[in-house]
Amino acid sequence: MCGIVAAAARKNIVPVLLEGLRRLEYRGYDSCGVAVVDEAGLRRARSVARVAELTEQVAHEHLAAPTGIAHTRWATHGAPEVANAHPHFSCGEIGIVHNGIIENYEELRKPLLEKGYVFTSQTDTEVIAHLIHSLYEGCLVDAVKRAAVLMRGSYGLAVISKAEPDVVVLARAGSPLVVGLAEDATYGASDAMALAGVTDRIVFLAEGDVAEIRPEGCRVWGRVGDDFIPAERPERIVHAYSGAADLGLYRHYMQKEIFEQPRAIADTLEGVAAFTPALFGADAEAVFKDVKRLLFIACGTSYYAALTAKYWIEAIAGLPCDVEIASEYRYRTSVADPDTLVVTISQSGETADTLSALRHARDDLGMTKTLTVCNVATSAMVRESRLAYITRAGVEIGVASTKAFTTQLVSLYLLAMTLGKMRGRVTAEAEEDAIRRLRHIPTALGAVLALEPQVIDWAERFAPKQHALFLGRGLHYPIALEGALKLKEISYIHAEAYPAGELKHGPLALVDREMPVVTVAPNDKLLEKLKSNMAEVRARGGELYVFADGDSAIESADGMHVIRLPENYGDLSPVLHVVRLQLLAYHTALVRGTDVDKPRNLAKSVTVE
Structure with missing residues (x-):
């Protein structure tokens, strides 16, 4: 989602700001901009095109200065137009970029209008700029603090002032911000990756913090009620994968990341020789032994990983599981249970809905047994959970998740087997067999990826269609959801x-010759039932595209297209089957000519509600 880069330095900082924006492009955006403080005051460039076009515009306008802010915007309030793009100015004296949503912006806007402030955009962000300007009395930090007390909602802010040309003020509430420390500059960013290659000395701002950065360093104030007190935040060394954004020989990041899955899973499983609680943290054994049930909280693709984990954990560990969509869970009345293990799943660890749901379960409901499965070890969700398992997928640039999903699946399988072993339901022989199959997954995935030419043929048939149905049973129903x-x-x-x-309970009414029906058909105990469902489709003239196992005895015929997996992978079959669905989506999108890595209206890291 929206990205922030800021800097106060002793050199021209604009190239670093633009490179930071380029590194944040993967998060998704529909406009971008940069603003600086120089001898002429505040100047900016904004664009509704890509960062590359903004870079040309900056060069044409000769923007150069030691202090500046930059932003990639994913539209919430106001259409993706230049007038709504960040940075926003107030009276030519205050400049601001903002991630998040100010819920009471209309309430704040009214008195500003009465004071004579002129609004040129439809955004909630311009309200913040005018609010800070109205509160400014010679100290930018103080004005931002006073504004923070008046705002409700979520924000990550970077603010500059014409009157204080060597200062940037940062503030966060519900939206992540980091400070980067270097010898000749101090940086701010919404993601440490934006600073890759510039500095690896990172300070993570805490919820409610306000920070002032200058070329020589930073000062931080923590919020206590409506007051702010000086605070110390530890410096960490964070290696942000500066080379991870190279496409190499691939056409798109999504394609690259699909083919990186064997390595990502091997890395995620590195060092796993047995199913032991220690995999999840030093306190895991003490936490796990008293767990009576599990509650999974997630959004989007991570939610489908949780649904898969429910099948595994109930079957392997014998523990009841609930799976909640994060954006719904925090707003409904639920029953608290202190013996529940709350498991949050997130690629970024900053997903606003999931992070808020974690805090609700922990702080409001008293469920303190918390575990996060995440791809970012330094994320807020990991820092705020008692236990964690870090997937090692590497940076995922494509908005549509691929390797983050499959590494989540294997991590959750580890959890299921660990809990099952602790409860005496996994024998030594079963553990040895499962470890062997886990280690073989990268090789098995290589064989699945070799099926790409067959999937490309299907994509040509799919591209003209406007609708599709996906079917699965048992463990593979969540995989069908993910494929769709x-x-x-x-x-x-x-x-x-x-x-x-469920086909016969309603969806069958949609089936005709124009409705392709994709079926995930592993050779398991539900296969015969699934074959009956497939027969229902064929009887209505529907065209089936079946992803089968090699030994499932499903043959191609008129109206029935079959691609077979080289082997049956049992409980871990979802990890293999989903890769073919990823390839189908990718190649169909290629034929249709869409923007594969940056699909319209979507963002990678969803840091607003």
Whole structure:
């Protein structure tokens, strides 16, 4: 989602700001901009094109200065137009970039209008700029603190002032911000990756913090009620994968990341020789032994990983599981249970809905047994959870998640087997067999990826379609959900997934010759039931595209297209089957000519509600 880069330095900082924006492009955006403080005051450049076009505009306008802020915006308030792009100015004296949503912006706007402030955008951010200007009395930090007390909602702010040309003020509430320390500059950013190659000395601002950065360093104030007191935040060394954004020989990041999955899973499983609580943290054994049930909280693709984990944990560990969509969970009345293990799942660890739901479960409901499965070890969700398992997928640039999802799956399988072993439900022989199969997954995935030419043929058939159904049963119903999500995310084909047994309870009415029906058909105990569901589709003239196992005895025929996996992978079959669905979505999108890595209206790291 929206990205922030800021700097106060002893050199021209504009190239660093633009490079930081380029590194944040993967988060998704529809406009971008940069503003600086120089001898002429505040100057800016804004664009509704890509960062590359903004870079040309900056060069044409000769923007150069030692202090500046920059932003990539994902539209919330106001259309993606230049007038709504950040940075926003107030009276030519205050400049601001903002991630998040100010919920009471209309309430704040009214008195500002009465004071004569002129609004030129539709954004809530311009309200913040005018608010800070109205409160400014010679000290930018003080004005930002006073504004923070008046605002409700979420924000990550970087603010500059014409009157204080060597200062940037940062503030955060619900939206992540970091400070980067270097010899000749101090930086601010919404993601440490923006500072890769510039500094690896990172300070993570805490919830409610306000920070002042200058070329020589930073000062931080923590919020206590409506007051701010000086605070110390530890410096950490963070290696932000400065080379991870190179495409190499691939056409798109999504394609690259699909093919990186064997390595990502091998890295995620590195050092796993047994199913032991220590995999999840030093306190895991003490936490796990008293767990009576699990509650999974997640959004989007991570939610489908949680649904898969429910099947595993209830079958392997014998523990009941609930799976909640984070954006719904925090706003409904639920029953607190202190013996529940609350498991949050997030690629970024900054997903606003999931992070808020974690805090609700922990702080409001008293469920303190918390575990996060995440790809970013330094994220807020990991820092705020008692236990964590870090997937080692590496940076995922494509908005549509691929390797983050499959590494989540193997991590959750580890959790299921660990809990099952602790409860005496996993024998030594079963543990040895499961470890062997986990280690073989990278090799098995290589064989799945080799099926790409067959999937490309299917993509040509799919591209003209406007709708598709996806079917799965048992463990593979969440995989069908994920396959449908991938197709609609990047190809814009409307796709829905159902448990195959539900077909006759309504969705079958949609089936005709123009409705492709994708079926995930592993050779498991539900296969015969699934074959009956497939027969229902064929009887209505529907065209089936079946992802089968090699030994499932499903043959290609008129109206039935079959691609087979080289082997049956049992409980871990979802990890293999989903990769073919990723390839189908990718190649269908290619044929349709969509922007695969930056699908319209979507963002990578969803840091607003």
